[in-house]
Amino acid sequence: MPFDQTVNIGSLTLKNPVLTASGTFGYALEYDDFYDVAALGGICTKGLSLTPLVGNAPNRICETAAGMLNAIGLANVGVEAFCREKLPQLRARGVTVIANIFGTTVEEFVAIAERIEKDEGVHALELNVSCPNVKKGGLLFGCDANLSAGVTNAVKRVTKLPVWVKMSPEAGDAVGVARACQEAGADAITAINTIRGASIDIEAQRPRIHHRTGGLSGPAIKPLALRIVWDLASALDIPIIGIGGIATAADAIEFLLAGATAVQVGTANFADPEAGAKVMRGIAAYCEKHGVAVRDLIGRVKRNGP
Amino acid sequence: MGPSYHLLTFEAGQEIVAFPGQFAMVRGATWGQAPLLPRPMSLLEPGRRPAILIKIVGEGSRRLAHASPGEPFDLLMPLGNRWSPCPAGQRPILVAGGVGIAPLLFFARELAASGVRATMLYGGRSASDLPLSEEVAEVSDARFLTEDGSRGTRGRVTALLESAIGETRGKSKVYACGPDRMMAKVAEISRGLGVPCEVSLETPMACGYGVCLGCPVKRTSGGYLYACMDGPCVDAAAIAWEP
Numbered sequence: 001m002p003f004d005q006t007v008n009i010g011s012l013t014l015k016n017p018v019l020t021a022s023g024t025f026g027y028a029l030e031y032d033d034f035y036d037v038a039a040l041g042g043i044c045t046k047g048l049s050l051t052p053l054v055g056n057a058p059n060r061i062c063e064t065a066a067g068m069l070n071a072i073g074l075a076n077v078g079v080e081a082f083c084r085e086k087l088p089q090l091r092a093r094g095v096t097v098i099a100n101i102f103g104t105t106v107e108e109f110v111a112i113a114e115r116i117e118k119d120e121g122v123h124a125l126e127l128n129v130s131c132p133n134v135k136k137g138g139l140l141f142g143c144d145a146n147l148s149a150g151v152t153n154a155v156k157r158v159t160k161l162p163v164w165v166k167m168s169p170e171a172g173d174a175v176g177v178a179r180a181c182q183e184a185g186a187d188a189i190t191a192i193n194t195i196r197g198a199s200i201d202i203e204a205q206r207p208r209i210h211h212r213t214g215g216l217s218g219p220a221i222k223p224l225a226l227r228i229v230w231d232l233a234s235a236l237d238i239p240i241i242g243i244g245g246i247a248t249a250a251d252a253i254e255f256l257l258a259g260a261t262a263v264q265v266g267t268a269n270f271a272d273p274e275a276g277a278k279v280m281r282g283i284a285a286y287c288e289k290h291g292v293a294v295r296d297l298i299g300r301v302k303r304n305g306p
Numbered sequence: 307m308g309p310s311y312h313l314l315t316f317e318a319g320q321e322i323v324a325f326p327g328q329f330a331m332v333r334g335a336t337w338g339q340a341p342l343l344p345r346p347m348s349l350l351e352p353g354r355r356p357a358i359l360i361k362i363v364g365e366g367s368r369r370l371a372h373a374s375p376g377e378p379f380d381l382l383m384p385l386g387n388r389w390s391p392c393p394a395g396q397r398p399i400l401v402a403g404g405v406g407i408a409p410l411l412f413f414a415r416e417l418a419a420s421g422v423r424a425t426m427l428y429g430g431r432s433a434s435d436l437p438l439s440e441e442v443a444e445v446s447d448a449r450f451l452t453e454d455g456s457r458g459t460r461g462r463v464t465a466l467l468e469s470a471i472g473e474t475r476g477k478s479k480v481y482a483c484g485p486d487r488m489m490a491k492v493a494e495i496s497r498g499l500g501v502p503c504e505v506s507l508e509t510p511m512a513c514g515y516g517v518c519l520g521c522p523v524k525r526t527s528g529g530y531l532y533a534c535m536d537g538p539c540v541d542a543a544a545i546a547w548e549p
Contacts, residue, residue, distance in 0.1 A: 024517065024518070025517060026517040030516055054529040054530060055530065057522075057524070058521075058524075058530075059509075060519065060520050061510050061511075061518065061520035062510060063341060063342055063366075065340055066339040066340045066342055067342060068343060068512060070512075072518075072519045072520065075519045075522075218339075219342070247339070267342070267512075269513070270342075270343055270344070270512040270513045270517075271333060271342055271344060272380070273382065273513075273515075
């Protein structure tokens with residue numbers, strides 16, 4: 001292949017740098033009708049908890065300028081049902097599966113990782129230490145370097161899988177938190193999760209989201225995400241997976257140039273179920289046009305002149 | 307159809323096989339980054355030229371309503387389930403509030419094609435909130451209600467439901483689509499008279515196929531059902547209606 005699309009996230013080689021983001025792609029099987037999800041660099045599952053969660057009361061979502069707020073509350077089938085019902089199908093299709101996992105305590109993160117370890121078919125774990133929509137855990141971990149490192153370290157001890165840590169944009173010192181995770185053994189950093197926002201219905205004089213705040217995603221957060229990814233890629237040794245408002249190949253290439261080794265397509269999947277496939281094709285076309293392998297784009301942004 | 311209601315017909319380029327109650331996710335191909343999300347819309351007609359009925363409530367519906375002829379749209383359809391069939395020996399009573407007429411007119415046409423003329427109770431604030439009323443009258447025994455009395459019986463659409471069910475001596479099945487409060491009332495009356503009732507849910511939705519989990523509706527049995535995958539047509543008794 002003249003313009004190689006593969007990238008390495010630690011020991012894991014991805015077919016290409018395009019993944020679909022947790023919470024925007026279900027368990028990937030839902031997208032079977034749209035395209036071959038096994039062609040993606042990988043899919044990140046809906047956040048898996050130790051036991052099933054029903055999620056928050058409605059309204060859970062609302063649209064904002066070039067973005068959306070969500071406070072789903074991690075509604076998911078639970079790790080056991082995922083491993084039994086979804087994973088065998090994903091394995092049979094040859095899908096690269098990143099299990100996004102969420103616990104309210106370190107012990108829960110560990111228990112979920114241990115359960116996943118028992119089955120074949122998951123290629124990496126992504127620790128959600130940055131969900132803004134649950135009362136316990138979530139942001140509490142992700143905004144604190146010691147807590148984030150503690151979770152990372154505890155999970156690393158019980159799994160052979162690569163461990164990615166999904167960062168919050170709300171950590172005051174994102175580089176500090178990410179570096180602590182790197183030192184605790186993280187194989188990669190995913191940045192960023194959503195950032196908390198709010199919206200008010202002025203006729204009802206109530207918040208549009210029942211949870212009051214929701215995580216803002218979509219094109220509205222892309223510049224913020226790109227800046228954080230760029231900062232992290234400049235400061236860290238482990239790969240960064242860029243996410244935040246990526247809807248097109250051009251968006252994805254910006255993240256690659258800023259230093260991301262791979263990218264995740266999230267909210268764009270809602271506007272266009274084939275967004276991930278289009279981003280993949282667009283990056284390949286860009287590589288062909290510029291005569292480069294995709295790994296030669298990573299971090300190649302040039303400095304402005306004096 | 308007046309300032310608030312618009313009928314939008316698409317050239318699909320292929321035959322769309324869809325049933326009454328199913329919906330489409332509709333987004334302008336030229337919208338760019340805003341409005342960002344597609345809008346869930348009940349189908350009014352399937353086929354090569356699928357149609358939807360729009361009521362302007364916000365930016366997305368405004369853009370849809372003011373689309374230019376020939377403007378390109380992305381439509382994902384058909385999604386969700388259909389109205390369940392009306393059992394033999396039961397008369398279908400359709401209860402529509404305003405723009406909620408779309409999936410019920412589609413249903414009334416299907417019923418009429420099979421030789422069943424449904425009872426239709428169709429209400430709105432005023433006469434201008436009863437779009438497609440001529441089409442409705444063609445295929446159903448329609449009774450119109452308006453809150454200001456500008457057309458038909460003065461009052462809410464639920465005012466005639468009890469008598470309509472009574473006329474069938476309880477041998478009827480009620481199908482409702484409209485504002486939540488209207489559907490809750492329809493559900494309550496139907497339950498009180500011991501007739502089955504089905505409603506078509508409307509909630510915000512980002513995807514339309516079970517991924518975003520943005521369309522939960524509280525269930526009587528605990529937890530939530532999802533309007534897109536469990537519905538939009540659901541047994542009214544399954545819903546824990548908000549007071």
